[in-house]
Amino acid sequence: MATVPIEQAPPAGTLVVKRHSAVVRLAHWLNALAMVFLIGTGLNIFNAHPMLYWGEYGATADADRRWLSIAAAGRKGGPYGYVEIGSLRVETTGVLGLSTGANGQLQALGFPGWATFPSYRDLGTARNWHFFWAWVLILNGLLYLGHGLVSGHIRRDILPRLKELAPANVLHDIARHARLDFPKGEEARRYHVLQKLAYGGMVLVLVPLVIFTGLGMSPGMNAAWPWLLELFGGRASARSLHFVAMALIVGFIVVHLLMVLLAGPINGIRAMVTGKLRIARESLT
Amino acid sequence: MSLISRRRLFSAGGAAAGGLLLSGCDGLVRDEKLKRIIGSAEAATQRWQRLVGRDGLAQEFALSDLSPVFKANGTQNPREAEYQAHAARGFADWRLAITGLVTTPMSLSLADIRRLPARTQITRHDCVEGWSAIGQWTGPQLGLLLKAAGLKPDARYVVFRCADNYGGEVDKGGSQSTSIYYESVDLVDAFHPQTIVAHSMNGAPLGVPHGAPLRMRIERQLGYKHAKYLVGIDVVASLAGYGRGKGGYWEDRGYEWYAGI
Structure with missing residues (x-):
């Protein structure tokens, strides 16, 4: 036993x-x-709003208050994902900003589906x-x-x-x-x-x-x-x-x-x- | 025996944890029993907030705190021909109806509403998405209008009807359409001193992107409660009969009715 x-x-x-x-x-x-x-x-x-700000308020237009954003942008050769902290921009394609969705397509998304609950937006x-x-x-x-x-x-x-x-x-x-x-x-x-x-x-x-x-x-x-x-x-x-x-x-x-x-x-x-x-x-x- | 079952429990727990990590847990969202349990948090939050701050006032700011750009969200220009015609005439013939469980139903013109004693408040608007902006709003308190109309004893909610076919589907007929934007609050928020029917923003008549000519301000709740393009205020005993019955356009689509958090 x-x-x-x-x-x-x-x-x-x-x-x-x-x-x-x-x-x-x-x-x-x-x-x-x-x-x-x-x-x-x-x-x-x-x-739903992958940006962070300091102070009483903050929205897309308030660039001076923003210290972090996770986004996707386009350029020659296709879109890429990035994390921007202050003036520093780091490419994070595949994980942050731009990742592969459940349908196998690239999608613009802050954190990828495997890290979120539910896995879709x-x-x-x-x-x-x-x-x-x-x-x-x-x-x-x-x-x-x-x-x-x-x-x-x-x-x-x-x-x-x-x-x-x-x-x-x-x-x-x-x-x-x-x-x-x-x-x-x-x-x-x-x-x-x-x-x-x-x-x-x-x-x-x-x-x-x-x-x-x-x-x-x-x-x-x-x-x-x-x-x-x-x-x-x-x-x-x-x-x-x-x-x-x-x-x-x-x-x-x-x-x-x-x-x-x-x-x-x-x-x-x-x-x-x-x-x-x-x-x-x-x-x- | 208890040892074996404990081991089974262990492996079951491990499998569950593994499943979670692999996002195999989306199925949980569709479980009706779980949905009810998870949904019970909304009532707890509402009761808690009413307990600690039933009469609390939203913070008010100074003119120097205004957001340089106040983000407009949701519908920014209703496409319906009727609304466009009103906009073209500067909303001169716009009317706000106050109906339902009231002793004196009313239909007010914009001029009537602008003549009423108004409250001006500079408050922060918190969108459910996470951004926020500070704006100045002017208009009569909803409580003032409701007192003038006189509430019948079975009144429980106030529904805000909007000239905004947000869902974009073909109108199925007035407030029964699930596509028309609407919102609702209980009488605590309806009679809150900062709940106003705003006709002006930042010292000028409300612009079309922000809900011209009238929008609600429900300062202790999130932005989706602040119905824009307001045409009617219905005092009701039940929220059934509007949209899908959850008390608001977004509520019908899974968002909390009590949006104090």
């Missing part, structure tokens, strides 16, 4: 420790699902789904934060201690990461400083930022909470910061998945499902 690796008795010499509480595990997976939909629908919504549907998953993200975030504050999870596991933030310690940790030398034994019982900064940056900075900049784009919320746009410097700025926060979240996810793969995906994913992490006993002191 016990032939399924996931519940197999740990080999001799390993210690099984309680790693993640049930609330943290539930919040993690719900968050992961919500993020997949929020990013996919968000890119679809972005494609549908602003109405993308918005329906975006706001549904935004509610999930917010309620899930409140559950996580409430539990994390009461249980001490955030103070104990997420917030770095002052001495951990000492440059020498941070540099040491970076160097160990670069050598793919991951913590073992007693050390592996808690997060090291880079993990704390990454997870804390995600749950305490980026997710709140992406939620509040999202609300900052809502004309209804602007009327209810005028401080939202005072904080972000206008509606066009809130939209830009929403996009930047999304990009940083995507960056976090990429690094996070890479680190899970490098540090031992089975043990890591099992710990986030069952709550229990295995640690090699011989290196315990």
